[in-house]
Amino acid sequence: MAAPIQSIRGMNDVLPAEIGLWQYLEGVLRNLLAAYGYAEIRVPVLEHTQLFERAIGEHTDVVEKEMYTFQDQGGESLTLRPEATAGIARALISNGMLRGARHKLWCMGPMFRHEKPQKGRYRQFHQVSVEAVGFAGPDADIELIAFMARLWRTLGIQRVRLQINSLGTPESRRAYRAALTEHLRAHESRLDADSRRRLTSNPLRILDSKLPETQALLAGAPLLTEHLDAESRAHFEALCSALRGMDIPFEVNPRLVRGLDYYSRTVFEWITDALGSQDAVCSGGRYDGLIEQLGGDPTPGIGFAMGIERTVELLRQAQHSAPASPADVYLIAHGERAAPHALELVERLRDSLPQVRFEVNLGGGNFKAQFRRADRSGATLAVILGDEELGRGAAALKPLREESGQSECPLAELPARIEAVIAGAARRTVGG
Ligand code: HAM
Helix, strand or coil, rough: CCCCCCCCCCCCCCCCHHHHHHHHHHHHHHHHHHHCEEEEEECEEEEEEEEEHHCCCCCHHHHHCCCCEECCCCCCCEEEECCCCHHHHHHHHHHCCCCCCCCCEEEEEECCCCCCCCCCEECEEEEEEEEECCCHHHHHHHHHHHHHHHHHHCCCCCCCCEEEEECCCCCHHHHHHHHHHHHHHHCHHHCHHHHHHHHHHHHHHHHHCCCCHHHHHHCCCCCHHHHHCCHHHHHHHHHHHHHCCCCCEEEEEECCCCCCCCCCEEEEECCCCCCCCCCCCEEEEECCCCHHHHHCCCCEEEEEEEHHHHHHHHHHHHCCCCCCCCCEEEEEEECCCCCCHHHHHHHHHHHCCCCCCCCECCCCHHHHHHHHHHHCCCCEEEEEEEHHHHHHHEEEEEEEECCCCCCEHHHHHHHHHHHHHHHHHHHHHHHC
């Protein structure tokens, strides 16, 4: 026997038993995004490698270590998207959608990063990315954060905390970078190898280090918030005071720098203690220079991406169970003459009752086996098409969820009878 083919490490199947929570989350997201005036955009999963190098930054973990990059048959270097913001910015430029225009957009789908897989961290994972492009003021920052706060409330997820920070402008960040580098250089020998390398390439990322010794060195380091330019400070203060006004709790984390280079001013992250070491559920920030850097008209922007797998896990922990949606009616065909008529009959019933969910027995089986399947399907009603009933132009009805007996019904009256039984069952469910 041939060896079975394995799935790729860190790339998961979402099985029918798990899909309910995904669909529930996706449905809530779609409705809420529409209610806030965000429109869907779908961008390709593959882009030129250069897009991510230029947008995310060459000295980031994502670009240095985590991209799925390959040459296609034409010799072009292509990359599976590690995130969606770069592709959305590229799409706005290549479709001529900027020129002072504003866009509120969202994009949902798979992203790819060659990270070390563990609980909550995968190589193919899913994000919903929400972007407000063309808005320079803090109002867009406030709306996006208010949106997320409402989403958590709607989903009944409580174990999340909001952290925010401001990275200032590229100029103010340069001044901070110099001050931070000077501080850390004085203690270079105590830095780990990764941080020492970052000292020249990307010193702000050292702030993110999880190592206790590095964290101790950082205790006395200068803070980003002390180096903000006046405009960035005003922008940040407007955001903080609006959040207070809306009763959205937050913490200012002066060490929050984010792992992608395109950010400026506001950055934020919703973190949780419910997912082990993978604590970020939703992260984002402002990227006022990104579009210009990619060759578009200078256009500010802000957005975030929420990790779908991590949010589904929070939903699961919050004891959410997506409502199962079993069939309403299970059609059993019993006998040599009846069997070929079953599919024809169920198609006619589907024509008459498009709102009713029918399942027809496939794969044959004797009456007992078919009846067992009907019972297990969760359907409310079994419709039994047998040779004898068919001879009389009728079918039998057997309610599956109550103690009433079997009855016969002329085929012509079936749609009306089925509708009445299903409506009656729905009324009883609602009435408790
Ligand atoms: P990010 O922080 O790289 O930001 O990812 C956003 C979210 O995606 C994370 O908070 C996390 O929930 C989820 N995530 C990231 N990597 C993984 C992984 N390997 N496995 C499972 N979930 C993961 C961005 O991607 C930016 N594009 C966000 C943004 C949009 N900024 C502005 N607009």
